[in-house]
Amino acid sequence: MDKDTLKGLAILIGVALAVGIFAVLGTEDGVQKLSCVGRAIVHGVAITNIHSVCGL
16 A cells, blocks of 8 residues: 555544544533443444444
8 A cells, every 4th residue: 555545544534533533522422322332342232233222
């Protein structure tokens, strides 16, 4: 991979991370829902069922 591709990938990851952080911190109960999603993933809940388990 060349430098331009790596720079572009780094920018995309940075923007996605910033949007994700804003979405979590900008909502009323974003931190609780994020922790719920994390616990669900750790305990083996299927990705398709996380929406109903955590009430997203």
